[in-house]
Amino acid sequence: MDQASVTHRYQFAAQHRLHSERFSDEENRRVFGKCNNPNGHGHNYTLFVTVRGPVDPKTGRAADLDALDRLVQETVVARFDHRDLNGDPAFAKRTTTGENLVLLVWDLLVANLPAGQLEKIGLIETRDNYFEYSGEAPVTVTSGSPVW
Ligand code: NI
Numbered sequence: 001m002d003q004a005s006v007t008h009r010y011q012f013a014a015q016h017r018l019h020s021e022r023f024s025d026e027e028n029r030r031v032f033g034k035c036n037n038p039n040g041h042g043h044n045y046t047l048f049v050t051v052r053g054p055v056d057p058k059t060g061r062a063a064d065l066d067a068l069d070r071l072v073q074e075t076v077v078a079r080f081d082h083r084d085l086n087g088d089p090a091f092a093k094r095t096t097t098g099e100n101l102v103l104l105v106w107d108l109l110v111a112n113l114p115a116g117q118l119e120k121i122g123l124i125e126t127r128d129n130y131f132e133y134s135g136e137a138p139v140t141v142t143s144g145s146p147v148w
Pocket of ligand 1: 016035041042043
């Protein structure tokens with residue numbers, strides 16, 4: 001059956017501060033620059049969730065968007081909107097970078113979606129910063145000699 005992808009957009013506003021316990025204060029300032037400001041700062045994040053699936057011949061749909069919407073609203077938007085990301089338990093040992101955010105959002109969603117349906121998480125943090133994660137590359141197991 002033909003597969004198609006669907007992307008839905010979400011928005012949330014959150015505060016964060018880029019700071020790692022593994023660095024000294026001076027190193028934190030050097031690595032993260034103004035994003036290390038002790039008072040933190042906020043972003044209006046735009047999140048893109050892409051799912052894929054076979055196009056149902058009866059409905060013409062590749063995914064249940066209502067179910068996806070409920071899942072993303074409950075597990076991601078409600079969790080982060082108008083919050084301090086640094087206070088989220090998932091970021092206790094990880095910096096609140098866009099990279100770590102797309103990894104976390106992937107983890108929060110993938111376990112609650114049918115296997116193979118989640119395709120990509122995209123996140124706009126600022127006008128010029130976009131992050132994305134598509135899961136780990138699938139491992140292809142071939143029998144016999146390795147394919148180069
Ligand atoms: Ni920031």
